[in-house]
Amino acid sequence: MEPSDYGPFDFVPINKRPRVTWPNGAQIAVWVVPNIEFFPLTRGLAGHPFEAKGKAPTVRAWGQRDYGNRVGIWRMMDLFQKLGIRATAAINSDICTMHPEIVKAAVELKWEFMGHNITNTVRLSELDAEQERQTIKTCTETIAASTGVRPVGWLGSALAESWNTLEYLADEGYEYVADWVNDDQPFLMKAGAKRICAIPYSYEVNDSPAIYYRNGTADEFERIIKRQFDVLYDEGKTSGRVMAICLHPFLMGVPHRIGALEAGLRHIQSHDKVWFATGQEIIRHYLKAGATF
Numbered sequence: 001m002e003p004s005d006y007g008p009f010d011f012v013p014i015n016k017r018p019r020v021t022w023p024n025g026a027q028i029a030v031w032v033v034p035n036i037e038f039f040p041l042t043r044g045l046a047g048h049p050f051e052a053k054g055k056a057p058t059v060r061a062w063g064q065r066d067y068g069n070r071v072g073i074w075r076m077m078d079l080f081q082k083l084g085i086r087a088t089a090a091i092n093s094d095i096c097t098m099h100p101e102i103v104k105a106a107v108e109l110k111w112e113f114m115g116h117n118i119t120n121t122v123r124l125s126e127l128d129a130e131q132e133r134q135t136i137k138t139c140t141e142t143i144a145a146s147t148g149v150r151p152v153g154w155l156g157s158a159l160a161e162s163w164n165t166l167e168y169l170a171d172e173g174y175e176y177v178a179d180w181v182n183d184d185q186p187f188l189m190k191a192g193a194k195r196i197c198a199i200p201y202s203y204e205v206n207d208s209p210a211i212y213y214r215n216g217t218a219d220e221f222e223r224i225i226k227r228q229f230d231v232l233y234d235e236g237k238t239s240g241r242v243m244a245i246c247l248h249p250f251l252m253g254v255p256h257r258i259g260a261l262e263a264g265l266r267h268i269q270s271h272d273k274v275w276f277a278t279g280q281e282i283i284r285h286y287l288k289a290g291a292t293f
Helices: 059-084 094-098 100-108 127-149 163-169 205-214 218-235 253-268 280-287
Strands: 029-034 089-090 113-114 187-191 194-197 241-247 275-277
Touching: 029 059, 029 194, 029 218, 059 094, 059 100, 059 113, 059 253, 089 100, 094 100, 094 113, 094 127, 113 127, 113 280, 127 163, 163 187, 163 275, 205 218, 218 241, 218 253, 241 253, 253 275
Parallel strands: 029 089, 029 241, 029 275, 089 113
Antiparallel strands: 187 194
């Protein structure tokens, strides 16, 4: 798209839209999004969110993330299976190559997979046009080969995009993108001559900014989940809402936080008019119902 001061979509205030409906009269669609990522030890990581990247090997910072893959994601899988929740995993394609055991287990749980770059150490906004197009293509094809299903949803590393990203995603057959954290309902976006759908993701109900950047506690994150849900659930009486719960196994998959995540999810499950769904299910229902904004 051409650079512009506003986004590649119309400005339609939430109180000026046709009513959004979800299956079986649900007031809210909830999707749970674990980010499963491989980080190479040969590339330095920041030891603290506000520090520059250190010189490789950054053993402690890397080790935290490796804990998420060795231990945390399995603890989260057990929890979601116990609660009957199918997640939508945002995976970088390096995880398919380096830790196929994780992907295989998620396939067996019937999770959906979103593209999430080749590696999280490189953002799309840092690449030239051809590099970006090839990154999206390689990520997509690797995930398809590993899972048996071509991904239709995308979450950029650090939610970063260039002016070309939406068009490249549409060309690769993507139906929705989660980078645009500016709404509580899906909406249509221009992607060159095509359209792509934005799905509500969250930078608020997200353990990375809440815990890693803002030093929040597990109890605070539990309250964030509950309070976000309570407001959106009530608003959904008028028009359906979407709530994303965005997670990283090295943060919410640790022993002293997993109980807070369970408590938040059980609070949501204690309400009747809730639709736990994957990103693909949400977007396809929204489009089938005749999206107009």
